[in-house]
Amino acid sequence: MRLSPVFVALLSGLLAADLGLARSVAPRVADSPAAVTGTRKTSLLKNVAGLPPVPSAAQVAATSLNTDDIQGDILVGMHKQKQLFYFFAINDPATFKTHLASDIAPVVASVTQLSNVATQPLVALNIAFSNTGLLALGVTDNLGDSLFANGQAKDATSFKESTSSWVPQFAGTGIHGVIILASDTTDLIDQQVASIESTFGSSISKLYSLSASIRPGNEAGHEMFGFLDGIAQPAINGFNTPLPGQNIVDAGVIITGATNDPITRPSWAVGGSFLAFRQLEQLVPEFNKYLLDNAPAGSGSLQARADLLGARMVGRWKSGAPIDLTPTADDPALGADAQRNNNFTYSHAGFDLGSDQSHCPFSAHIRKTRPRADLGGSLTPPNLSAGANSIMRSGIPYGPEVTSAESASNTTTQERGLAFVAYQAQLSQGFHFLQQTWADNANFPPGKTPATVGLDPIIGQNNGQPRVVNGLLPSNSSASLSIPQFVVSHGGEYFFSPPISAIGGRLSA
Ligand code: HEM
Known part of the structure; x- marks a missing residue:
């Protein structure tokens, strides 16, 4: 019996994923040097009993949200297994932009991709920018959020905390962006970091990184004090099928420019979200x-x-x-x-x-x-x-x-x-x-x-x-x-x- 070329490609992809190998036979979205390419056999996300499930392909197919354009991390919740937060500064905006457009944009994981194991990448890459990062790129449009514009360090006193206990890199406004990498093994994440660093070269500098992981065994899904975390998430009207008791909100509560977002956004910023990152010991x-x-x-x-x-x-x-x-x-x-x-x-x-x-x-x-x-x-x-x-x-x-x-x-x-x-x-x-x-x-x-x-x-x-x-x-x-x-x-x-x-x-x- 002759095997069809599609089947052979699929099979070799499965084998490579099984062995944890990076490969270039079946590129995910594009043949980008920034991507660890290969086909995934098991989900990079973990469904933990008690948490709202990972959005499904059926939900994605039925929604009017543009899930192809929304970065995956925004709507998948607390289901990640291994993650790296890579905080960087932009040294050379022109070179950075070239790689951002040609190498990074094609491989950013969307909600649509993450909703289906068959389209999930080996490593899900998302990227977000601070206000100083947008300014470094020459983007001065008003996004309509003054807390974002001022940066979190300026907000520390609002929370009765001092930046003296902060990671020094967070205490100013020097961080231009964060690349968030999620996978099921740290090895794959390390490969992805190497690809990104070689792609951007000296156009960026890593300022800080934090590696994070789901807890082992029965503690999977539990935070460090031991409590199951990620249970009560809002259901987005027209996207999630609400669970009993779940709060139901319009998409514009989470997604900029979506239904009933009361703020006027620049047209390019419709479909984004503000990300508050905190390192809480x-x-x-x-x-x-x-x-x-x-x-x-x-x-x-x-x-x-x-x-x-x-x-x-x-x-x-x-x-x-x-x-x-x-x-x-x-x-x-x-x-x-x-x-x-x-x-x-x-x-x-x-x-x-x-x-x-x-x-x-x-x-x-x-x-x-x-x-x-x-x-x-x-x-x-x-x-x-x-x-x-x-x-x-x-x-x-x-x-x-x-x-x-x-x-x-x-x-x-x-x-x-x-x-x-x-x-x-x-x-x-x-x-x-x-x-x-x-x-x-x-x-x-x-x-x-x-x-x-x-x-x-x-x-x-x-x-x-x-x-x-x-x-x-x-x-x-x-x-x-x-x-x-x-x-x-x-x-x-x-x-x-x-x-x-x-x-x-x-x-x-
Ligand atoms: C180390 C710090 C934190 C720990 C250990 C923690 C732990 C938890 C746990 C165990 C739950 C219950 C499970 C669940 O519903 O998901 C929960 C829920 C929640 N947490 Fe936290 N949390 C922390 C930080 C924060 C912060 C900084 C905020 C926001 C300012 C926050 C907002 C929430 C919200 C909105 C819920 C869901 C409440 C509901 O809808 O019933 N948490 N957290």
């Missing part, structure tokens, strides 16, 4: 010790009571099960069930929404960052309040697992944390708003008894000082805890993730 052994030392009194083992305190800080048990639905004990089956684990509003028949913290404290991280019925709207799911303040989270843990020596000494000796990524059409409504106006505001949510809620125990900041947090003890809702800061910001930058058409168009003209 997590002091895991210290956090665990605090939970044990401050475990609420009551029945159950010390560890079980410490776990309860942690769950009340986050608003979910480690499995992802919401404490609003299961307030006294974890329910792993609920945590893993995306049809049920987001289906709540904090309202319960027979309980006063204004004073009931027996289910979930007002200060819990997920209640601070999406208060659901606390801000009005339906008492039964879905509660669509404050849709404009939604972000699409796309972060991933970084750093090693906690060692036994660190556990034994209750002391962090190796940095680990969350490479936090949030996409939104307006930083002032998205990341910046959630951190400043909600997480760091002791009187939010409003109209509660007791009136002072305290800061978000996970991400609230108070100039490095302990944070006052109320309502965490189940038996005494007016008790206050003074909680050291276990998430330490090392800063970041605001970027614009442009539509793919602009990468080879306006930005390289």
Whole structure:
């Protein structure tokens, strides 16, 4: 039997992918020297039980969003396995633009490509620019976002943090852009970095990089404190099929220039998104010790009571099960069930929404960052309040697992944390708003008894000082805890993730 040439190409591609080999037989989009070419056999994204699934090819086919032109990372959520954030400065704009147009633009991974394993590249490449990066390219158009225009370092005081704890490269405005590489092996990412560096040559300099990875084994999908992360993402109207309880927002909340984005954007910037990057260190052994030392009194083992305190800080048990639905004990089956684990509003028949913290404290991280019925709207799911303040989270843990020596000494000796990524059409409504106006505001949510809620125990900041947090003890809702800061910001930058058409168009003209 003769094999068709198409079948032979496919088969050799599969074999090469199996062996983790870079090859040039079946180029993905274009024969670009910047691409690690080859055919993929298994998805570069991981579907974790309990998280909204990776957007499917069917969803992409049915949507009116131009998913061919939207960079993939914006809409895939927290499903990445290995990732590298490569922060660079542009030294030679003319040479950089030439390569950007001819070598990079053709291989930027779109939402469409990532939705289907058959079209996924070996390494998904996305690229985004800071305001100083756009200026270096001669692009002075007003994108309509002053926080982006000023850069994140100028925003540090809004979050009661000092740039003295920041990675030095983030403390100014010297970073021009970030290349985000995602794959299922670090080896493939390393090959991709080598291709990019040889493509751009001295037209760029690497200023900093951060490599990040899904956690091993059963911790896959969990952030470094141990909680399943990436569950509650907004569903985009006309794109995602909403899961029960999911917030449903217009595309213009996340994508610039899309439906109901209230800001006028330059035409080339329609289909982009603002990317807030933050390197957030997590002091895991210290956090665990605090939970044990401050475990609420009551029945159950010390560890079980410490776990309860942690769950009340986050608003979910480690499995992802919401404490609003299961307030006294974890329910792993609920945590893993995306049809049920987001289906709540904090309202319960027979309980006063204004004073009931027996289910979930007002200060819990997920209640601070999406208060659901606390801000009005339906008492039964879905509660669509404050849709404009939604972000699409796309972060991933970084750093090693906690060692036994660190556990034994209750002391962090190796940095680990969350490479936090949030996409939104307006930083002032998205990341910046959630951190400043909600997480760091002791009187939010409003109209509660007791009136002072305290800061978000996970991400609230108070100039490095302990944070006052109320309502965490189940038996005494007016008790206050003074909680050291276990998430330490090392800063970041605001970027614009442009539509793919602009990468080879306006930005390289
Ligand atoms: C190291 C820092 C952080 C950790 C450990 C963390 C952890 C978590 C966890 C475990 C969840 C619950 C699972 C889920 O729904 O995905 C969650 C949800 C969430 N987080 Fe964070 N987070 C961090 C930083 C941030 C920051 C900086 C923001 C924004 C300012 C943020 C915004 C949110 C939002 C919006 C949700 C979903 C709330 C909902 O809709 O119910 N997180 N986070």
